[in-house]
Amino acid sequence: MTEGPLSGLRILELGHFVAAPFATRLLGDLGAEIIKIEPPAGDPVRQWGARHNGHAPWWSVHARNKRCIALDLKRPEARDIVLGLVRHCDALVENFRPGQLEKLGLGAAALKVARPDLVIARVSGYGQDGPYRDRAAFGVIGEAIGGLRHLTDHPPGTTDLPPVRVGVSLGDSVAGIYAALGVVAALWRRDRRQGPPGPGAEVDVALTESVFSLLEGALPEYGTLGTVRQPAGGGIATAAPTNAYRARDGIWVLIAANSEPLFRRLATLMQQPGLLEDPRFAGNQARVAHVAELDARIGAWAAGFDGATLEGMLAEADIPSTRAFTVADCADDPQFRARAMVREVEDPLHGTVLHPGMVPRIDGAVPPPRSTGPVIGADTDAVLGELLGLPPERLAALAADGVLRRGG
Amino acid sequence: MTEGPLSGLRILELGHFVAAPFATRLLGDLGAEIIKIEPPAGDPVRQWGARHNGHAPWWSVHARNKRCIALDLKRPEARDIVLGLVRHCDALVENFRPGQLEKLGLGAAALKVARPDLVIARVSGYGQDGPYRDRAAFGVIGEAIGGLRHLTDHPPGTTDLPPVRVGVSLGDSVAGIYAALGVVAALWRRDRRQGPPGPGAEVDVALTESVFSLLEGALPEYGTLGTVRQPAGGGIATAAPTNAYRARDGIWVLIAANSEPLFRRLATLMQQPGLLEDPRFAGNQARVAHVAELDARIGAWAAGFDGATLEGMLAEADIPSTRAFTVADCADDPQFRARAMVREVEDPLHGTVLHPGMVPRIDGAVPPPRSTGPVIGADTDAVLGELLGLPPERLAALAADGVLRRGG
Numbered sequence: 123m124t125e126g127p128l129s130g131l132r133i134l135e136l137g138h139f140v141a142a143p144f145a146t147r148l149l150g151d152l153g154a155e156i157i158k159i160e161p162p163a164g165d166p167v168r169q170w171g172a173r174h175n176g177h178a179p180w181w182s183v184h185a186r187n188k189r190c191i192a193l194d195l196k197r198p199e200a201r202d203i204v205l206g207l208v209r210h211c212d213a214l215v216e217n218f219r220p221g222q223l224e225k226l227g228l229g230a231a232a233l234k235v236a237r238p239d240l241v242i243a244r245v246s247g248y249g250q251d252g253p254y255r256d257r258a259a260f261g262v263i264g265e266a267i268g269g270l271r272h273l274t275d276h277p278p279g280t281t282d283l284p285p286v287r288v289g290v291s292l293g294d295s296v297a298g299i300y301a302a303l304g305v306v307a308a309l310w311r312r313d314r315r316q317g318p319p320g321p322g323a324e325v326d327v328a329l330t331e332s333v334f335s336l337l338e339g340a341l342p343e344y345g346t347l348g349t350v351r352q353p354a355g356g357g358i359a360t361a362a363p364t365n366a367y368r369a370r371d372g373i374w375v376l377i378a379a380n381s382e383p384l385f386r387r388l389a390t391l392m393q394q395p396g397l398l399e400d401p402r403f404a405g406n407q408a409r410v411a412h413v414a415e416l417d418a419r420i421g422a423w424a425a426g427f428d429g430a431t432l433e434g435m436l437a438e439a440d441i442p443s444t445r446a447f448t449v450a451d452c453a454d455d456p457q458f459r460a461r462a463m464v465r466e467v468e469d470p471l472h473g474t475v476l477h478p479g480m481v482p483r484i485d486g487a488v489p490p491p492r493s494t495g496p497v498i499g500a501d502t503d504a505v506l507g508e509l510l511g512l513p514p515e516r517l518a519a520l521a522a523d524g525v526l527r528r529g530g
Numbered sequence: 531m532t533e534g535p536l537s538g539l540r541i542l543e544l545g546h547f548v549a550a551p552f553a554t555r556l557l558g559d560l561g562a563e564i565i566k567i568e569p570p571a572g573d574p575v576r577q578w579g580a581r582h583n584g585h586a587p588w589w590s591v592h593a594r595n596k597r598c599i600a601l602d603l604k605r606p607e608a609r610d611i612v613l614g615l616v617r618h619c620d621a622l623v624e625n626f627r628p629g630q631l632e633k634l635g636l637g638a639a640a641l642k643v644a645r646p647d648l649v650i651a652r653v654s655g656y657g658q659d660g661p662y663r664d665r666a667a668f669g670v671i672g673e674a675i676g677g678l679r680h681l682t683d684h685p686p687g688t689t690d691l692p693p694v695r696v697g698v699s700l701g702d703s704v705a706g707i708y709a710a711l712g713v714v715a716a717l718w719r720r721d722r723r724q725g726p727p728g729p730g731a732e733v734d735v736a737l738t739e740s741v742f743s744l745l746e747g748a749l750p751e752y753g754t755l756g757t758v759r760q761p762a763g764g765g766i767a768t769a770a771p772t773n774a775y776r777a778r779d780g781i782w783v784l785i786a787a788n789s790e791p792l793f794r795r796l797a798t799l800m801q802q803p804g805l806l807e808d809p810r811f812a813g814n815q816a817r818v819a820h821v822a823e824l825d826a827r828i829g830a831w832a833a834g835f836d837g838a839t840l841e842g843m844l845a846e847a848d849i850p851s852t853r854a855f856t857v858a859d860c861a862d863d864p865q866f867r868a869r870a871m872v873r874e875v876e877d878p879l880h881g882t883v884l885h886p887g888m889v890p891r892i893d894g895a896v897p898p899p900r901s902t903g904p905v906i907g908a909d910t911d912a913v914l915g916e917l918l919g920l921p922p923e924r925l926a927a928l929a930a931d932g933v934l935r936r937g938g
Contacts, residue, residue: 127719174754180747252868260786260850272854273697284764284774289681304890306714311535313722326891339588340857345884346582356692366692378668442668446680449748460660476753482712483734
């Protein structure tokens with residue numbers, strides 16, 4: 123089994139829900155050892171969504187490559203255990219509400235006493251300072267403040283339906299990736315061979331800002347020209363034709379034919395050479411100006427075929443296209459399968475579970491998970507024994523006292 | 531001015547459009563020196579979207595902290611210059627179609643001869659191997675294959691309108707963040723103090739896989755239970771009420787009141803205590819089952835107020851809520867301003883430009899950009915002089931011969 127590039131690092135997660143746990147999942151995929159601290163009742167994600175064998179299948183993936191220990195952080199003994207673990211860790215990733223860790227006696231100052239060169243990554247809704255710092259973080263609110271929700275909509279006047287949610291916890295996930303990036307960047311500075319050992323760091327990632335970072339040129343365009351970017355529905359405001367068109371059987375098929383050669387190929391495939399002579403569709407700019415008519419023409423044509431037929435015809439004509447994949451389509455996709463982006467993994471809690479692979483892939487390696495998400499407290503004994511030398515009697519006493527929870 | 535954590539690294543970008551240039555923009559924000567190689571006609575993004583003073587305002591941001599040199603990579607002399615630069619670089623980030631760099635004599639083997647411990651990050655539509663490897667990468671196609679497009683839609687049967695595009699080049703941007711993460715992870719392994727110097731690496735990031743990585747529990751749920759996640763429009767399939775509701779003046783206001791205390795506060799604010807006694811709305815599960823009726827009630831109430839009034843009332847009642855921010859709202863937001871997430875930057879090509887800040891923030895620092903996106907070839911002379919020792923006469927001859935382009 124290939125070791126990942128971050129092999130040798132040990133990272134403590136004080137996370138829950140999505141953002142911080144996703145950050146450590148990525149770091150664990152890259153080879154770091156992850157120790158996750160949960161409350162005795164477990165991370166709420168253990169119960170999110172549909173359950174199988176009493177457990178959320180998501181947990182199998184979300185907590186893979188993690189050693190899970192359960193502590194009641196309100197207890198001073200638990201606080202001391204955390205600080206003891208921090209001494210053995212390179213980084214800590216957390217997503218409590220700003221100020222919460224300080225209340226538990228686990229603020230940055232206390233953590234740095236335990237481990238002066240610790241890298242601390244803090245994920246929050248709005249960031250660790252500023253006037254919104256203390257607001258509760260809700261993903262859908264943060265995504266809207268980040269400017270994305272306004273754009274996931276049909277053009278103004280098209281429909282009375284609300285702008286859609288992206289459909290996943292986008293802000294949390296992107297914040298998690300940024301937190302992973304920040305952790306590794308700070309560790310590179312700390313650990314690099316050249317020069318004296320570097321300092322630790324505090325990494326501050328806001329969900330709102332993570333979403334806002336995705337807006338491309340919208341901010342500089344607004345600043346220089348005063349233009350406010352508006353939603354473009356299934357299309358792109360500056361290119362045509364590119365949209366989703368519904369096949370006879372209801373399947374949505376994406377067609378991106380917004381270059382001259384591609385548009386010619388599409389018109390030929392549609393057996394509508396008139397499209398190429400129509401001045402309304404001559405060149406991208408004209409097509410954008412008449413995109414509604416053009417999309418209607420393509421849509422009427424697409425509606426004459428089943429999705430699979432349409433996909434085949436478009437592929438044959440070498441026009442970028444695809445059905446809108448459901449997760450079932452993803453699971454069956456030959457490319458995802460070939461690159462182990464979808465793979466069967468054995469999980470003691472579930473049997474066989476489909477796991478997504480690892481992004482980014484390093485040196486072509488597609489290592490299987492070292493472990494799947496375990497039960498609450500599964501690794502309490504092992505981790506506290508190995509790193510802090512707590513003997514079984516002491517662990518039993520702390521468990522009886524409600525300071526920690528042992529798995530199994 | 532604070533140096534970023536990656537100060538001391540030099541990274542070569544052979545990128546265009548969004549993904550690879552976004553990766554190096556993030557690495558540059560974190561302090562790395564970035565050298566971007568463009569064709570003599572420039573990266574097409576220079577002309578994307580609206581223009582101001584003849585330049586895309588986006589360029590100011592997209593190429594900030596980058597030194598831009600222009601080379602015709604089809605010329606063998608240009609190839610030798612690239613290999614000469616690679617000797618002085620820690621990493622290279624590219625997003626050509628797989629195989630294209632090899633055709634130019636700049637494949638991984640040639641790059642490693644020049645710099646054996648180089649970290650090479652390759653961003654593509656589908657990855658560097660597998661049956662789809664050679665397909666052209668189109669963002670909207672990759673996002674659909676990644677399973678996201680299916681989810682950015684209203685529930686089946688709600689409307690004939692197509693599923694919307696997220697509204698930004700999401701797949702490219704997320705692939706760019708992953709590429710940055712992969713580069714830094716590989717550099718940590720290469721440069722860490724402990725043990726002998728490490729090897730370089732090849733980092734392989736696919737747009738489709740980057741999008742697919744955002745699907746949370748959808749894949750393991752499908753694998754264990756056979757459930758195929760479906761779109762939920764403006765809401766969330768497992769929580770209610772949380773949606774966007776239209777105010778009297780057309781502003782969409784997000785309200786997330788999907789917990790018992792929040793729902794009670796909302797019903798009180800709406801002066802509809804009956805909502806709390808209605809068995810259809812008793813508990814999250816019942817509310818999810820009757821979400822259409824519930825959303826209609828909230829929507830009818832919201833439509834009685836202007837957006838700003840509604841926002842104020844909801845904030846007063848401490849209910850998570852916000853208007854769907856346009857980029858103009860983002861630009862004015864006190865939190866974004868307080869954290870320098872929106873800031874005025876002087877740009878020689880534009881005057882004052884609004885730039886987004888840096889994610890992640892390290893040690894509280896919010897350094898202004900060291901430079902804004904320059905003209906084509908702006909740094910050709912300086913970079914090739916400094917790193918390769920090319921004298922002005924030689925540069926002039928290469929320019930006259932069309933091998934390179936010098937800035938204006």
